[in-house]
Amino acid sequence: MGTYLVTGGAGFIGSNYIHYMFRKYGDTIRIINVDALTYAGNLENLKDIEDRDNYTFIKADIRDREAIEKIFAENDIDRVVHFAAESHVDRSIVNPEIFVETNVLGTLVMLNAAKKAWELPDGTFKADKKFLHVSTDEVYGSLEEGDTYFYETTPIDPHSPYSASKASSDMLVKAYWDTYRFPMNITNCSNNYGPYQFPEKLIPLIINNALQGKKLPVYGDGKNVRDWLYVDDHAKAIDMVQENGRLGERYNIGGHNEKQNIEIINIILETLQEMLPDEDPRKKLVSKDLITYVTDRKGHDRRYAIAPDKIKEEIGWYPETMFKDGIRLTIQWFFEHEDWMKNVTSGDYQKYYEDMYKNK
Ligand code: NAD
Numbered sequence: 001m002g003t004y005l006v007t008g009g010a011g012f013i014g015s016n017y018i019h020y021m022f023r024k025y026g027d028t029i030r031i032i033n034v035d036a037l038t039y040a041g042n043l044e045n046l047k048d049i050e051d052r053d054n055y056t057f058i059k060a061d062i063r064d065r066e067a068i069e070k071i072f073a074e075n076d077i078d079r080v081v082h083f084a085a086e087s088h089v090d091r092s093i094v095n096p097e098i099f100v101e102t103n104v105l106g107t108l109v110m111l112n113a114a115k116k117a118w119e120l121p122d123g124t125f126k127a128d129k130k131f132l133h134v135s136t137d138e139v140y141g142s143l144e145e146g147d148t149y150f151y152e153t154t155p156i157d158p159h160s161p162y163s164a165s166k167a168s169s170d171m172l173v174k175a176y177w178d179t180y181r182f183p184m185n186i187t188n189c190s191n192n193y194g195p196y197q198f199p200e201k202l203i204p205l206i207i208n209n210a211l212q213g214k215k216l217p218v219y220g221d222g223k224n225v226r227d228w229l230y231v232d233d234h235a236k237a238i239d240m241v242q243e244n245g246r247l248g249e250r251y252n253i254g255g256h257n258e259k260q261n262i263e264i265i266n267i268i269l270e271t272l273q274e275m276l277p278d279e280d281p282r283k284k285l286v287s288k289d290l291i292t293y294v295t296d297r298k299g300h301d302r303r304y305a306i307a308p309d310k311i312k313e314e315i316g317w318y319p320e321t322m323f324k325d326g327i328r329l330t331i332q333w334f335f336e337h338e339d340w341m342k343n344v345t346s347g348d349y350q351k352y353y354e355d356m357y358k359n360k
Pocket residue numbers: 007008009010011012013014034035036037038039040041042060061062063082083084085086087088102106134135136137166188189190191192193198
């Protein structure tokens with residue numbers, strides 16, 4: 001099956017993807033995980049697999065050309081799965097520079113290193129190599145009243161510095177196909193949720209705060225709509241596109257599970273009430289009274305919704321996890337990993353959280 005270079009594998013989706021791949025392929029693949037371990041990268045996410053002979057972690061920054069070229073030179077990489085990015089919209093509004101540096105320039109470094117390693121003297125590429133660029137539905141902008149879904153043909157129209165940086169990196173990857181026939185796919189996925197998600201994102205934030213009886217901040221009127229996909233379904237889609245995606249193509253990934261933010265919060269509160277035993281003192285803390293409307297996010301996109309028809313029809317992918325099941329699995333995981341949550345919410349994140357909400 002070959003050697004996979006996974007960037008950003010210590011983050012939320014990357015670590016779930018690595019777990020998924022080892023569950024599916026066992027010892028028949030090798031994974032090299034390259035991560036700079038920013039605030040969002042956490043090796044605890046991979047503790048249970050770190051001793052595998054077919055897994056290697058390398059701490060490196062994707063902006064560091066020398067370090068990345070060295071990894072390609074020392075390993076015969078077959079597949080790149082490029083997750084590494086700055087990923088939080090709110091942070092991009094406060095500090096856009098790092099988003100351009102990591103998401104745009106870092107992707108360029110990755111593309112050039114893979115091109116250098118895979119290109120043959122005649123300008124074609126070695127067989128069976130592929131670079132899969134993991135991107136977001138946010139590059140399409142916002143759907144308004146009367147709009148249906150995002151398709152692969154929907155014009156790119158990003159609104160936040162985060163989505164603009166992801167759109168730019170998508171364009172670079174596409175340009176490498178258009179110009180060099182560099183072997184690539186792009187996937188644009190809707191919002192993910194599941195284990196190991198950093199609690200600055202909506203679902204783990206709400207679970208964590210509700211269990212502590214802390215305020216549940218909701219932007220604006222709470223009616224912004226997102227399409228939510230359980231992270232394992234995303235991992236499965238990435239694997240299927242790696243295996244069967246047509247070179248040069250973009251694939252949308254989504255669960256047709258559109259929900260307003262306020263609906264998500266209500267479902268979490270109801271599910272927590274159902275799952276917590278009566279004698280658990282946290283049960284009394286979980287309440288809709290904690291919901292607190294805060295000033296809307298600047299430039300907040302109203303609705304995202306993905307049409308995953310192409311990946312279904314061409315590749316046969318479909319989401320397996322219903323939201324009601326995925327949210328229970330996620331909550332159960334957080335119940336069982338209280339130490340993980342304590343560790344990530346101490347230090348830097350705590351400071352960021354306080355700065356973010358202090359005036360709201
Ligand atoms: P995350 O923030 O949890 O993880 C990002 C990882 O990248 C971290 O481990 C971090 O240490 C690493 N990283 C950051 N800068 C780096 C650098 N310069 N060099 C090397 N490593 C670096 O993000 P995530 O939610 O897991 O998202 C992963 C990818 O999927 C991103 O590209 C994101 O745009 C995309 N995506 C995310 C979602 C979602 O809902 N979370 C949806 C669609 C697409």
